[in-house]
Amino acid sequence: MTQFRGQTQAFGQPGIEPRWTQGNKAGIGTAYSTSSQVWSTLWNGVITEVYHPTIDWPQLRDLQFLITDGKSFFHEEKAHLHSETKRLWQYALGYSVTNSDPNGQYRITKEIIVDPHLPCLLQQTRVTGNLPDLRLYLLCAPHLEVGGWGNNAHVVTVAGRELLVAEKQGQWLALGATLPFTRLSCGYVGQSDGWTDLHNDFQMDWEFDCALDGNVALTGELQPEMDVPFTVGLAFGDCLSKAITALLQSLDVPFVDQQKRYMEQWERPCHNVLPLAQVATDGGNLCASSISTLLAHEDKRYQGAMIASLAIPWGETKGDPSSKGSSDPHQRGYHAVWIRDLVHCALGLLAAGNQETPLRSLIYLATSQLPDGSFAQVTWLNGEPLQDGVQLDQVAFPILLTWHLHQEKALRQFDPYPMVQQAVRYLINHGPVTQQDRWEQSGGYSPATLAVTIAALIAAAEMMRDRGDHQTAQFVEDYADFLESHIEAWTVTREGSRVPGISRHFVHIAPIDPATPDAIPDPNRGIVFLPHQGPGKPQELRASEVVDAGFLELVRYGIRQADDPLIVDSLRVVDADLKVDTPFGPCWRRYSHDGYGQRADGSPWQEWGQGRAWPLLTGERGHYAIAAHQDPQPYISAMEGFASSTGLLPEQIWDAPDLPEAHMYLGGPTGSAMPLAWAHAEYLTLLRSTMDGQVFNFIPAVAQRYGSQEGRPRAPQIWSTHFQMAEVTQQELLRIQASRPFRLRCTYSDWDDTHDTTAKPTDLGVHYVDIPVPCGQKKPIRFTFYWLDTEQWEGRDFQVNVHTTEVLTPTPTMIQQNSTPEIRLEALRTWSIDSPIEAITPQELLRVQAPRPFRLRCTHTEWADIHDATAKSTPAGIHYVDVPIPFGQETPIRFTFYWIDTNQWEGRDFQVNIDQEANVAPI
Structure with missing residues (x-):
């Protein structure tokens, strides 16, 4: 029976304001088993945020050792020791951490895993050195139920041993070790906690029994033998008994046995992956780490759900969110679900040969879809929205995941067609203007969003045809054709000034308020709002002055060719404005004047900063290289260089000269999120694309439809x-x-x-x-x-x-006959002298073409009226005039040619009869 030790409460309630920890993690860990619902992170040699029972729910700030000799020094493990972290295995997410005294007098070595079957974090520890008076203390900072305020700490006695526990809103954690604690205390952080106690005089003077309703810390003294390992356990449960039982059961199993089971679990999902490492330049280290990292970002209760990152960017500046549903993504951290990131992660695993996790993700997406067919901007795992913005690419991405699984025949018994239909309906009903672009900043016409939307629509139409629904497929293709036909008009400026000699290039976004349906896009002078700008910097700029590389998505899916002059010119502008050269290779910033990133002095982003380079954009550029038949290896090598020694890719890297005093180094991680799951997915996809010699995301039907000027559909x-x-x-x-x-x-x-x-x-x-x-x-x-x-x-x-x-001019008779407003452009009929047609149906379009330039003289009324039109020309040397056939047309369409190259009439007439059965009166 568990007993609480005494009632002596610590002083200093509620403690200093709580904070989370740094975002650039050195490691992440979890067991692959679904029964072990704990995720851990590492930073600078210590355990930081730990999540339980779901991957979006942090319960701990950090767990570290305090070291003193009782008289002359005080060391905090994360602040004063030199730390080195290594991975223990190729795939299993276990770590060896060595933290060394800067004076060389002692060393703490730790191996960190999670219990393969229980909600308990395990840390085997060994202390070596020549300090006979060395004293070791565990310091634990609970942040139960996603926050530091309102925690309650206790010392308890159970089964003949004393333990440290904490509770908040019914959630408990229990802390113990295979060694007994010799002294224990609870306190308020910055007032009466163990850190403050030991820092004052190198002695543990306080032994409080509890610290209630505040920002609390647990402290326990241990007396290990030199060079003899012991294990620390941190367990969780929704009642005190569960947490303590999990702790004691986990500590009872020898650590070496736990390690063996842990490693075996991780080997199972990884042993059948594709040999992507053969095209890597680092021997496959980042490839193996990326596969494990993506798998680790999947939840175990809401299987298939994958969060963006087990990190809180610049967490050392972030306190408790105002509520569970805090609307500030930067305050909340990245432990939530973004549809875009989730699909990228699922496709990254699919590219590596894993079909099971992507299918689970697709099923999760189908259950998360809102009734109108859209998806929330960002949600907790249970689907509860955190923000209510709509990003059209996030509606389209699940369609692309469906298409890939459909192509690989990996859908098993699951039918995603209803989800696809609803998503397509939303895109058609609410496009083409997106409330937010893929960086969640601006609304309007985004090249990247349009690319994903068009690709998804054509992919959906292909799946519809596979099911025999040709009519719906045609309707969807018509809408995709409409979007495709306006890409340049909506998103290309003619007034660019960023690179001399290039005035025409893609912009980041042509801003439009989605609530203004009749607004006309202006990619030249429309005003783009730029958030997170520093003091004195403009927050509004012309659209032509803000660029990004999102237009490369047009090449990725096959909508535009890599050598399209507009694409090439736009890349020159992007490189001049956003490219950064590092010791590892090139990297790119998101867009001009981005304000989300480490400040110029190396201090953390807080409301404003300077957007830094993103490694995932190097991956996107590598995909362009493949499409352009260039060498992708420099981009693969660069991404491998951006990764940490433990194989984690950051969201952003420092892209300025080294600032050692701020721990910022060119090409190294900033304080934003590391790892970023999307970056790992992009790397895996780049390896797969390199191995295949073709972009993994390329959709043949898209390229066949839009990849060349010839034969491109005429869009309504x-x-x-x-x-x-x-x-x-x-x-x-x-x-x-x-x-x-x-x-x-x-x-x-x-x-x-x-x-x-x-x-x-x-x-x-x-x-x-x-x-x-x-x-x-x-x-x-x-x-x-x-x-x-x-x-x-x-x-x-x-x-x-x-x-x-300059087209054919209809007579009044023709207009009167046109009593119903429909022409079936899908029924375009082509006539030439070498290949004439005999008849055409009203409401169709007659295309008269020839290999020579001409002017067409045509009549709908047996020459009672005539219409002359000069033929249009194509790059292929074909010349044509389109003649609409109105509803109610009865007399044949007659015409002749005036050949412009010889200045002569053809000298004979031609005609196309009308199919009278199609002239049915309209309703």
């Missing part, structure tokens, strides 16, 4: 209540769509004539009407909605202006 122009397109061009197809059933009333003539059309439904729940924009149309297309679900008119009109081009 899409208007929705969420995205109100301002202008279309003659002969284009205007698609009006909504998420509700409706009947459209439309006019080409300022309401002199109207056309009512019932919208077509799709399996996605999106309804649409297609309006052809006739040749010669000059007035705006005006329309309104009658909502069939509520039997009400919209009560307002909308309009889309028409841009005039």
Whole structure:
């Protein structure tokens, strides 16, 4: 029976304000077994944040030794000793830590693992040296239930031994060792804790029984024999009995047996990985560490959920969040789920040959999807949102994970199709403007977001065709074509000034408020808001002045070719603005004027700073090198150089001259998160892409559709209540769509004539009407909605202006016949002298083409009216004119050629008949 020792409470309540620990970890650890629900971290030779019972729930600030001889010195393990940390095995996340007295008088060696089956952290310790009076104390700082305030510390007696315990809101931890404690105390940090006690006079003068409701610390004196190992255990439970039982049971098993089981567990998921190490330049060290690191970031209760990092960036400056759902991601840390990071991690493991974890992640994603088809910006493992922003790429990424698993036939019995349909519906209903880009900063038109969205839509359409749903697939492809056709117009500036001679290049983002559906993007002079700027720095700049390398995602998925001149020029701008050369190789900052990073003097980021270089961007550049048929090895080698000696990749590296006084070294980690799981995933994917000779994320159907100018689909122009397109061009197809059933009333003539059309439904729940924009149309297309679900008119009109081009001009007769606003652009019919067609259906588009330049003379009315149009040319030397066939057309389309190269008429007429069966009166 557990008994609490006495009632003597420490003084100094509640203690100093709590803080977490540094974010650049030296190690992370957990058992691979799902029954051992503990995750640990290391920094500067000591145990730091420990998470239990889920990976998003820290319960400890740190656990370290204090050392003194009782009379002349006081050493804090993390502050005063020289530390060296090494991995014990290739895959298993166990560490050997050697902490040495700077004067060489003693050394503390520790091996750290987690119990393979119980919620208990284990640390075997050996002290060596020649100090006969050396005294050793354990100092433990509980931060139970994600915070330092409100903790309660006690000394207890159980089974004939004294232990240290702490509790908060029903969560307990228990601290003990295979050696007995000789003295124990509880205190308030900075007031009556063991650190303050020993620091004062090198003696442990206080022995308090408890410290309640505050920022507390546990202290226990140990008297180890020199060079004789002992084991420290830190266990957790949702009641005192569970925590103590787990502690004592874990300590009862010899440490060597625990090590053996721990290593065997880790070998099981890693022994069948692909031989990616053969293309590494470090012998496979970072490859093995990356696989284990990603596996370790998966939760064990919410299996498939993977957090961004077991670290709190610049945690030494961060106190308790105001609540469990604190909205500040920088205060909260990275122990939460971002969909983007999760999918990258799952794909990284898939690239390494692991199919089981990615499938679990996909199932987790399907259960996390919101009813409207979107995904929360960032959540706790249980799906509770931490922030409510919407990032369209995070809606698209689960589709890409589905496609990869579908391609590898790794879905087993799970059907993700409903999730895919809902995600596609959301992208179509709410795109193309994203509330936030992939860096969670700005809203608008982002090249990276558009790339992921387009790739996901084409991947979804391919899966739909595999299921026989060709109609929905075509509808989805139409929307992807629409996005693809506007990439440059939305995200490319013509007023760039960052590199002399390059005025046209991709921008970081063309800012638009998503709540303003009729706003026109301006990638030249739109104003980008820049958060986290230091004193005196501008917080707003023109879009043309802010660049990043997100456009490389267009190449990654096959939307644009690597040698596209615009891509090449944009890379020159990015390199001039964002590239950093380090002793290990090149690295890149996120975007111009980024304010999220270590300050210039090496001090931590606090509300503002200077964005530093991100190793994962070196991985992205390596993928571009593969697409461009260049050597990716320099980028692989650079990422390996950025990793710690224990194989962890940081979020950011120091990209300025060395600052030894701040422990900042060029190419070394800053105080932000290390490891960053996404960076490890990017490295593994780069190895796989190098081994295959092709980018792992490349989607053939995307490249086939957009990879060249020839044969590129003609995209409809899409208007929705969420995205109100301002202008279309003659002969284009205007698609009006909504998420509700409706009947459209439309006019080409300022309401002199109207056309009512019932919208077509799709399996996605999106309804649409297609309006052809006739040749010669000059007035705006005006329309309104009658909502069939509520039997009400919209009560307002909308309009889309028409841009005039040199095309066939329709006669009044032709316009009158055009009584329904639909042309099926998917039914484009091509006619040439060598390959004529006999008939065409109303609402289709007739393309007349020839290998010579010409002007076409055409009639819809047996030469009662004629229309002349000069043919457009393609890079392939094909010349063409598009002739729309209106609904109700009955007479054949007749035409002849005027050959521009010889200045001669063809001298004969041609005709294409009309299929009369298709002329069905509209509703």
